[in-house]
Amino acid sequence: MKNKQAADIFREFLKNGKNRITPERFEVLEAALEFEGHFSADELYIMMKNGKSRVSRATVYKTLELLASCDLISLRNFGDNMKRYESSFKKQNHDHLICMDCGRIVEFINPILSKLETEICKELDFEPSSYSFNLFTRCKNKKNCKYYNEK
Amino acid sequence: MKNKQAADIFREFLKNGKNRITPERFEVLEAALEFEGHFSADELYIMMKNGKSRVSRATVYKTLELLASCDLISLRNFGDNMKRYESSFKKQNHDHLICMDCGRIVEFINPILSKLETEICKELDFEPSSYSFNLFTRCKNKKNCKYYNEK
DNA sequence: ATTGCTGCAAAACGTTTGCACCTAT
DNA sequence: ATAGGTGCAAACGTTTTGCAGCAAT
Secondary structure, eight states, rough: OOOOOHHHHHHHHHTTTOOOOOOOHHHHHHHHHHHHSSSEEHHHHHHHHHHHOOOHHHHHHHHHHHHHTTTTTTEEESSSSSSEEEEEOOOOOOOOEEETTTTTTEOOOOOHHHHHHHHHHHHHTTTEEEEEEEEEESEEEEEGGGHHHHH | OOOHHHHHHHHHHHHTTOOOOOOOHHHHHHHHHSSSSEEEEHHHHHHHHHTTOOOOHHHHHHHHHHHTTTTSSEOOOSSSSOOEEOOOOTTTOOEEEETTOOOEEEEEEETTTHHHHHHHHHHEEEEEEEEEEEEEEEOOGGGGGGHTTOO
16 A cells, blocks of 8 residues: 555545445555546546456446545546546645647646635635636647647 | 527528538527526427427537537536536626535626636647636535425 | 445446438538 | 538447445444
């Protein structure tokens, strides 16, 4: 177990919710934290299969939901109809710029957004939980964009 | 045809893109503009079917894409894996607060967001196209929330 | 002993596609 | 005449579900 601290958080979360502590769940946790960048549930499942894991697709899907509930990973939506996740353990909260031509996803941090979240929720009288701010763009120079050109 | 002005915009857009002008496309336009609030492609299709329209599901899906391209409607993503649309004809650009408990969607307008869009895109050197800012929340008083309680 | 979890396959869901026919140009 | 659109049903990709057996409590 490489991320003992994350595992402790997950174990505590499972206990409090009267969920069982199973080796499969910790396998998924570890794979999710190791994954570089954004991944879909199926991508993670395939990666784990290739790594000779015997965890099932259903378990991967369900465990990712649990991990998102306890904020060890974040759920993202980039406009395709697909849930994506990324590790949020020991990582600063950030937002995403998506290029609709080349598919690149650039992360950025802007401190105003979480202030806006607090402010607007207060005004409308809702309890904030999370927010998403996505910028959909097109890269300027297709000729110089290696991501666009390699497609 | 109730929305002559929108129809003109659509007709012009179709011509410029060498798309044909068909009665089916204008039927979808009209239904989309009449729909109150947010709708999925399938919801619109079902509604049209119930209204005795003979337009096919495929045509609805494709026409909604065209309508979004010429900004007569806006494409939204509220975190479920489903494309949602809403009329944006003669309507101010706005963002959404989603209550994850009762399902309510509240619209709000905040002028800072489009400034942020411009600013961040400039800094990262991308051409802005659109953005989405969603606040995921929980309503504060379940007891007094009629949306929560009617479920 | 009792739930709850797992793996598997099947089903569900929204969406896209292939194709023969039709229609706007 | 011809390119493009339509309707239908089948295919698609992601996610969820039902269920029998298994394992954590």
